[in-house]
Amino acid sequence: MKKHNFSAGPCILPPEVLLKASQAVVDLDNSGLSLIEISHRSKAFVDIMEKARALALELLGLEGKGYKALFLQGGASTQFLMVALNLLEKRAGYLNSGTWAAKSIKEAKIYDDIYEVASSKDANYNYIPKGYDIPSDYDYFHCTSNNTIFGTQMKAFPKCDIPLICDMSSDIFSRTLDFSQFDLIYAGAQKNMGPAGTTLVVIKEDVLGKVSRKIPSMMDYKVHLSKGSMFNTPPVFAVYTSMLTLEWLKNLGGIAAIEKENEKKARLMYSEIDLNPLFKGFATKEDRSEMNATFTLENENLKETFETMLKEAGINGLNGHRSVGGYRASMYNALPLDSVKVLVEVMSELESKA
Amino acid sequence: MKKHNFSAGPCILPPEVLLKASQAVVDLDNSGLSLIEISHRSKAFVDIMEKARALALELLGLEGKGYKALFLQGGASTQFLMVALNLLEKRAGYLNSGTWAAKSIKEAKIYDDIYEVASSKDANYNYIPKGYDIPSDYDYFHCTSNNTIFGTQMKAFPKCDIPLICDMSSDIFSRTLDFSQFDLIYAGAQKNMGPAGTTLVVIKEDVLGKVSRKIPSMMDYKVHLSKGSMFNTPPVFAVYTSMLTLEWLKNLGGIAAIEKENEKKARLMYSEIDLNPLFKGFATKEDRSEMNATFTLENENLKETFETMLKEAGINGLNGHRSVGGYRASMYNALPLDSVKVLVEVMSELESKA
Ligand SMILES: Cc1ncc(COP(=O)(O)O)c(C=O)c1O
Ligand SMILES: Cc1ncc(COP(=O)(O)O)c(C=O)c1O
Ligand SMILES: [Mg+2]
Ligand SMILES: [Mg+2]
Ligand SMILES: [Mg+2]
Ligand SMILES: [Mg+2]
Numbered sequence: 001m002k003k004h005n006f007s008a009g010p011c012i013l014p015p016e017v018l019l020k021a022s023q024a025v026v027d028l029d030n031s032g033l034s035l036i037e038i039s040h041r042s043k044a045f046v047d048i049m050e051k052a053r054a055l056a057l058e059l060l061g062l063e064g065k066g067y068k069a070l071f072l073q074g075g076a077s078t079q080f081l082m083v084a085l086n087l088l089e090k091r092a093g094y095l096n097s098g099t100w101a102a103k104s105i106k107e108a109k110i111y112d113d114i115y116e117v118a119s120s121k122d123a124n125y126n127y128i129p130k131g132y133d134i135p136s137d138y139d140y141f142h143c144t145s146n147n148t149i150f151g152t153q154m155k156a157f158p159k160c161d162i163p164l165i166c167d168m169s170s171d172i173f174s175r176t177l178d179f180s181q182f183d184l185i186y187a188g189a190q191k192n193m194g195p196a197g198t199t200l201v202v203i204k205e206d207v208l209g210k211v212s213r214k215i216p217s218m219m220d221y222k223v224h225l226s227k228g229s230m231f232n233t234p235p236v237f238a239v240y241t242s243m244l245t246l247e248w249l250k251n252l253g254g255i256a257a258i259e260k261e262n263e264k265k266a267r268l269m270y271s272e273i274d275l276n277p278l279f280k281g282f283a284t285k286e287d288r289s290e291m292n293a294t295f296t297l298e299n300e301n302l303k304e305t306f307e308t309m310l311k312e313a314g315i316n317g318l319n320g321h322r323s324v325g326g327y328r329a330s331m332y333n334a335l336p337l338d339s340v341k342v343l344v345e346v347m348s349e350l351e352s353k354a
Numbered sequence: 355m356k357k358h359n360f361s362a363g364p365c366i367l368p369p370e371v372l373l374k375a376s377q378a379v380v381d382l383d384n385s386g387l388s389l390i391e392i393s394h395r396s397k398a399f400v401d402i403m404e405k406a407r408a409l410a411l412e413l414l415g416l417e418g419k420g421y422k423a424l425f426l427q428g429g430a431s432t433q434f435l436m437v438a439l440n441l442l443e444k445r446a447g448y449l450n451s452g453t454w455a456a457k458s459i460k461e462a463k464i465y466d467d468i469y470e471v472a473s474s475k476d477a478n479y480n481y482i483p484k485g486y487d488i489p490s491d492y493d494y495f496h497c498t499s500n501n502t503i504f505g506t507q508m509k510a511f512p513k514c515d516i517p518l519i520c521d522m523s524s525d526i527f528s529r530t531l532d533f534s535q536f537d538l539i540y541a542g543a544q545k546n547m548g549p550a551g552t553t554l555v556v557i558k559e560d561v562l563g564k565v566s567r568k569i570p571s572m573m574d575y576k577v578h579l580s581k582g583s584m585f586n587t588p589p590v591f592a593v594y595t596s597m598l599t600l601e602w603l604k605n606l607g608g609i610a611a612i613e614k615e616n617e618k619k620a621r622l623m624y625s626e627i628d629l630n631p632l633f634k635g636f637a638t639k640e641d642r643s644e645m646n647a648t649f650t651l652e653n654e655n656l657k658e659t660f661e662t663m664l665k666e667a668g669i670n671g672l673n674g675h676r677s678v679g680g681y682r683a684s685m686y687n688a689l690p691l692d693s694v695k696v697l698v699e700v701m702s703e704l705e706s707k708a
Contacts, residue, residue, distance in 0.1 A: 003386045007393050010590060018388050022379035026372055032357045034372050036549035039361050039671060073427040073551065074572060077586040081570045110568050190587055195390035197427065197551045197589030214464050216435045218428060232431040233544055235551030236364060237591050317393060
């Protein structure tokens with residue numbers, strides 16, 4: 001039985017993408033060679049890389065605006081480090097809105113001063129801090145658009161005169177935004193873009209070259225940019241499958257089209273959480289994430305029944321992260337509305353049983 | 355037509371591995387979920403990671419000897435950096451035997467003093483330097499077991515009292531060695547182990563913890579070891595496919611069995627290069643690599659004919675690296691002896707035509 005996959009990441013991808021990626025592992029476009037056996041310097045792979053980079057910019061509306069896209073290795077966690085190495089000279093401002101934000105602060109602190117402009121840690125990160133000031137003499141401001149673990153999402157971004165950096169790992173390509181307000185965006189592929197193993201970095205080139213430290217080659221955005229994202233052997237399968245997913249999104253109508261679907265799924269999910277007396281949402285309502293809905297089951301005695309019902313319905317990956325407990329329904333781009341309907345039915349069936 | 359794939363990396367993998375990896379992208383072991391859609395914290399994936407780590411140690415004969423295996427991201431190029439960050443306090447010795455060795459030196463120099471114990475750069479790296487001394491008060495000695503671009507291979511390794519570090523990217527799992535002479539071995543997967551996108555690092559744990567600098571989490575071997583190679587989201591497809599390839603090698607009889615095959619392929623290849631008057635080997639005979647045979651066609655006028663014949667025979671990836679020119683036949687573990695036979699036939703057919 002095909003599952004309803006609510007996993008928080010790695011997570012569901014479009015079935016047609018899985019099929020095409022699977023075929024390419026045996027034979028890429030009837031070339032007689034597997035995708036993973038060819039040289040990354042071959043025309044076939046260079047074309048794939050270039051297409052992936054171009055599609056990322058196109059979908060974000062950043063073509064011809066001074067931005068370049070890179071597909072790097074190391075996960076978003078390596079970006080915590082690369083952002084600081086490439087951009088932090090003296091002091092930077094960070095918004096501490098969740099576990100990943102806190103980790104980005106920890107890594108940057110190795111290199112220089114970090115100022116937490118605001119934090120929601122005291123409330124176990126159940127809301128997005130607002131109303132803070134960002135000093136205009138800082139090197140940059142860093143924030144996390146969607147807090148995967150806690151299920152909160154930034155609905156607006158601060159206007160600021162310094163470079164704006166955003167970790168969009170768990171909501172990139174899910175909603176329309178003016179992406180040109182950001183100077184650097186990064187996102188691990190394994191939510192809305194592809195398999196784990198590559199990280200998209202979109203950089204406005206003019207923010208680079210302003211720090212005095214010597215940057216190791218593999219950590220240097222300029223090095224990767226100068227080599228067309230192929231300074232060393234790229235993670236070919238992850239890049240190819242990301243390219244397929246971006247193509248799928250473009251064919252659907254781009255971010256504006258998927259945003260409508262994502263809104264429908266989130267509305268259905270949160271209305272069940274709110275109306276069903278057995279469940280309670282974790283995140284403050286105004287900051288609720290359209291990607292990850294976090295909620296708890298109020299009556300512990302019903303836990304076993306609920307989880308058996310989930311299993312019988314083929315629902316996978318609903319367990320909450322240990323820092324929040326309860327459940328987390330991750331509703332990434334590729335999750336069909338039908339999967340949310342199945343989950344909501346199970347929740348209301350539990351109510352009728354209770 | 356299925357090709358004869360002599361690509362230097364990414365390169366040929368066993369057909370049964372490609373098939374199984376391809377199936378897993380659609381459905382992993384009849385779970386109803388794709389390999390690339392499941393949580394890396396799921397039992398299914400944790401089992402895959404643990405199996406890959408255990409197989410690597412088992413095949414190298416390093417079980418129960420104080421070693422641990424990691425599957426990291428970033429390619430071997432990131433290891434140039436991590437080795438220095440984790441082990442270089444004051445001074446290290448490096449053997450400059452090729453382009454990759456030179457790059458490892460360049461990255462390490464950012465952190466501290468590096469002493470090139472010997473170099474073959476003046477002869478365009480066509481041999482392996484020998485007869486050098488390694489000061490016993492250095493932090494470590496670093497060498498490259500196989501120089502992919504130039505087709506040279508170390509047949510012996512220096513006895514030394516300091517930690518011995520080896521980049522085995524292009525010949526790991528290809529020949530029997532006493533692997534316990536090394537304290538740290540690393541290898542990008544994309545030659546003998548799997549697809550690009552993961553790097554195997556095998557570490558004798560007691561060499562760690564001796565430098566004073568603060569190491570960023572993603573660059574810290576201790577952090578990765580403490581998290582079972584899952585500090586952050588691992589590159590699941592690359593790890594799974596590497597696991598399949600290691601399993602394939604174990605079922606064949608391990609390194610000792612494949613070594614015999616590799617010797618047959620290399621013998622056939624080099625005897626054609628030597629006996630055929632049209633071709634000339636690049637590397638000094640005693641240092642010839644069993645993985646990458648580099649050679650030139652002496653008569654430029656025959657180039658077009660030769661390359662047409664190669665194409666007609668379905669031979670792929672034979673072009674030499676630009677720093678050497680000519681041709682490079684990479685004969686990694688998964689390349690069948692038959693492919694070498696086909697290549698050798700083309701070469702001797704050229705001779706009969708000429
Ligand atoms: C918002 C956010 N940032 C960073 C990360 C870390 O990503 P990676 O595991 O690729 O290092 C995650 C992982 O889930 C995330 O959700
Ligand atoms: C011996 C050796 N070391 C290092 C590298 C660099 O590996 P990567 O591209 O994974 O960074 C290569 C690549 O071919 C290599 O052959
Ligand atoms: Mg701005
Ligand atoms: Mg409720
Ligand atoms: Mg030793
Ligand atoms: Mg000859």
